[in-house]
Amino acid sequence: MTFEAEITPGMAPAEAVELGCLVEEAGFDRLGISCVALWPDTYQLQALIAARTERIHIGSMVTNPYTRHPAAHASALATLQELSGGRAFCGIGVGAGLEELGIDYPRPVRTLRESITALRGLLAGDEVTLNGQVVKLDKARLIRPPAQRVPIAIGTRSEGVMKLAGEVADIALVGARHLTPEIVARYRRWLAEGAARAGRDVDEIEVLPRVTLCVSDDEELAVNSVKRFAAHYLDILGDYGPPVDPDRRRKIVATLDDATGWYFDLNRYDPPEMLDLIDADLARKFAVVGTPEQCADQIRELQTLGFAGVSCNLAAVNRGSMYDGLRETIEGSKRVLQLLAS
Template identity: 25%
Template structure:
């Protein structure tokens, strides 16, 4: 098996159910369901747990501004209870554009908020009565009113160095998007420093990079272009965040070309800036053999449980199914 799980971006709900059933048939371990400013993820996660038996259903991601940590703990415990423990919490900061312009909340102190979020959720899911005196959250006297407690693992979509250290110190998993196989080993250095600070081992953190993935034996060129589209979209449209991350891994010229291409000619222009070298470093695409080689490179660089990010926005249903069956 090449990947441990899948995420699909924004397919229709029924298509998501179909692809998840196929992933479960293939023996994949997890499905990660995103949430941005469209469909809310919790009803979808609930339906997925009802329709599956073995695969873990995971939030990918709950941003740390739209919900309180208490609400996340209640939601996670409820979802885990309905799915015999098959729920994992994926957390992240999202970005200022979404948090401030959609949710209307100030994007302040993301690192401190992430730390307090994790500590509070872990305590509540352990069944503890919480008395928490943080810099952001002050809580007193409450525990989850549940018959059973599920200590759901917490994964954090951390990119910056300090945030990666925080993952190593407090979280159960690291869930980065668009980290190249050429840079994953170095990026893990910050996670290890955090683990050392927390008297933990790197083995205690599940390294779960999301890898742009599209596979086709019959049309590998199309598969590569779909993965290229996904990389171009994130670097070209998501503010400075992913462009700066790409630059930090040695792809600064490419990031500039992608963003300039987006400004000039939208998605098509951005795709023109994604070089084959960048595609090979960030993605796993082409023929099944080519994708297998890419996943092996990620695993050699330190990935424990890579997640295939399938570009459902661009790929048709046939190639999505072929990708899943080749994982």
């Protein structure tokens, strides 16, 4: 079983590094640091965590192909791979927070394909010339390419990008949040179509579900902490989400107009009516949430869908700070992993 954890670094860098060390102590196999525009820098935090850890693999979860040229990504990844002794990976997708930069995710599949092509070549130590529609390189070569191969993970909710993952990724992250046998089968079909197009064996691609994970001994507090997540994903998934009474759905989506801040930011504002409209059952359609015992049971249910692991976007319990809330989830996750291993 492979267990990934993602930390969104809405805190002092030293606190994010400490949490990264706690994720390793909890027993996770991989650690992703969110790449959010205007937030603390993902690659600098990854390098700092690599210097303080020994076992866990470290990467972005996920970075984007828009704010950094693939050559800049390749340089950062080569540095991280050397510093960590071969523990780096690259999680890449469309990204988050680009609206404030005036970027509207143009040509995502083409941009990702050209960026990953450039990344692969540069990280392999090749001289790369690429005259793409998005990415341009002219006899470019890394000065210190990594000695070990850097795995590439693609996270997505879209058909086009999942097919691309089948073509080029080592790891595919199913970003639907709401997962049923039918939805999982759809993503696996897209992945297989992409793999077939590239002449690859789809079974060689590691497939993990992306879930929001919030753990606390206080079940009610944990559930309330992810209700904004549930409203967000109910809105963006539309017909692919769980069945909800149309009037109730409309009211939930309407509360997002009054909400402020990122759904994963503890400093956000969630309208009180949102908390009333979303009960524990609906929250659990989009998140693994509750006590350690409850979360372990929910992950066991995910395993019945054919996954050999899980990629967890750690959600902060509503405490005094994002650091305190994420620390509580990480400490609870240690117990979850122990239960799953028993």
